[in-house]
Amino acid sequence: MEVHAVTDLMTAAVLERFGGPGEFKLTRIPRPTRINDELLIEIHAAGVNPLDAKTRVGQGVSAAVDSLPTVLGHDFSGVVVESPYDAHPLQPGDAVYGFIPVPRYSGSYAGYASVPSLCVAPKPVGLSHTEAAAVPVAALTAWGVVTTVAKAHERQRILIHAAAGGVGHFAVQFAAYFGAHVIATASTRNLEWVRSLGARETIDHTTHHFEDELEDVDVVIDLVGNLTHQVATKSLKVLRKNGLIVSVPSGSWPTMHEEAAAAGVRATGYRVTPDAATLAVISRLLEQGSVRPHIDEIFPLRDVSAAHERIETGHVRGKLVLDTTVLP
Ligand SMILES: NC(=O)c1ccc[n+]([C@@H]2O[C@H](COP(=O)([O-])OP(=O)(O)OC[C@H]3O[C@@H](n4cnc5c(N)ncnc54)[C@H](OP(=O)(O)O)[C@@H]3O)[C@@H](O)[C@H]2O)c1
Structure with a gap:
């Protein structure tokens, strides 16, 4: 699998202030720096959840947003770019998916994210990145x-x-x-x-x-x-x-x-938590075809505002996903 060169800047849909779906701005910002047990991941697709919209308006998990602008997005699917150590089970080039504990970490509405290993599982075989990003949360x-x-x-x-x-x-x-x-x-x-x-x-x-x-x-x-x-x-x-x-x-x-x-x-x-071990169990059900994700609509990252307008209707069938590889 091709591993893309790491650049210092990435494209992200940043939230400049809390408010309506129009508050996102597609811009270039420094990519997150990987530390400790984290994996640096090139994001290929990001799932959209009602929690993202609640946080966008200043509810949800917004109380822990230290400063604006910030990057939202818990769900991702992508490819490992940097791994914490040589013998780590996930290595550069591996396709992975998972759940970022936003806003403690920068989110998936972006080109890259640095994600704790315990939040990352191998992408289910047979699922595309957009399908996998619909799964975690x-x-x-x-x-x-x-x-x-x-x-x-x-x-x-x-x-x-x-x-x-x-x-x-x-x-x-x-x-x-x-x-x-x-x-x-x-x-x-x-x-x-x-x-x-x-x-x-x-x-x-x-x-x-x-x-x-x-x-x-x-x-x-x-x-x-x-x-x-x-x-x-x-x-x-x-x-x-x-x-x-x-x-x-x-x-x-x-x-x-x-x-x-x-x-x-x-x-x-109930409160969901990022959990790669449980995600790996779910992966097996996805791989054997016992469970399948349904995607209602895929939006390019630049149309994140339209995706948020849709999630707020409360009548999406299955999931909405952002394709973070289609850039302006
Ligand atoms: N506590 C946690 O850890 C946690 C984790 C995940 C999600 N949540 C919360 O759980 C809720 C559901 O999340 P979600 O991602 O599933 O939301 P969602 O995808 O936006 O749910 C949309 C669905 O709700 C249905 N719906 C709307 N009004 C309905 C009604 N009166 N009766 C029956 N169905 C109705 C719609 O079906 P129709 O179009 O057919 O009406 C639509 O398919 C959200 O509030 C979310 O924030 C909490």
Whole structure:
């Protein structure tokens, strides 16, 4: 594989101030310097997540942004340019993907990133860079809630809200893979598609009230939250006694514990973390074709503002990805 020459400058979509999608500016900035266990990676594609948009407006993880301009973007796929030491398992020329802990580290909306080794895994064989960049945050979140928290298994009834989104489309596939009976909410145009991913029942959230149609659900994975139509609170009604609701959108349901206790069910939030070892497990499912990422749209890096406008509609199917190799 060709390894490109390292230059001191790189092109990046920098966020000059917190605000709307138009606040990004494509510019040349110094590439990050690799230290300690980090890998310097040439970024080929960057995934776009709702968290990026929340941070862009001054929410999300913006409290830890030390100074502006800054570079956003947690998800990446690319090629190692510099490795920490000769015997490191990842070496220059290796195709890799992963999850950058932004803003502690500079993000993936750029030509290069320097990323801690524990956040980087070999790119799944058979996936393109754009496909791989669609995976890390969404799939690690889905894996965490479906396997670690919900412990998905046969004869378990799991309701997944926002099953057609980035996290949701992986959550449906993981839960179905482990034998759970998946019930999915989505809009009309996505119902057949989420069935094709493994959902056994679907409910159209634009025409039906899920809370009137379901009961005795074991686990609700809520990827919508209480800010939209009180989806979290309404979900309490469909759970069996002592069932579990996992509320994924952080901060959207401050009264979660009180409401859950009053309803006789359990409730928890969830926080995803970069984790190369788990990503390597997910890679195996991707490589054997048991799970697949779906990309709704690929944008060149210069159109990052358009990508953020789209993610903010809340109706992306699967993932949006930035191609960082197409430069002006
Ligand atoms: N805590 C964590 O560690 C963590 C990690 C990752 C993500 N998150 C959060 O989790 C949430 C989901 O993330 P994501 O990446 O999956 O978002 P996303 O890709 O933007 O989700 C979009 C999907 O939401 C669906 N949707 C919108 N309103 C709905 C409703 N009322 N009922 C059912 N489905 C609805 C849409 O389907 P239709 O078009 O069919 O309506 C669309 O496919 C976000 O708030 C994100 O910030 C948290």
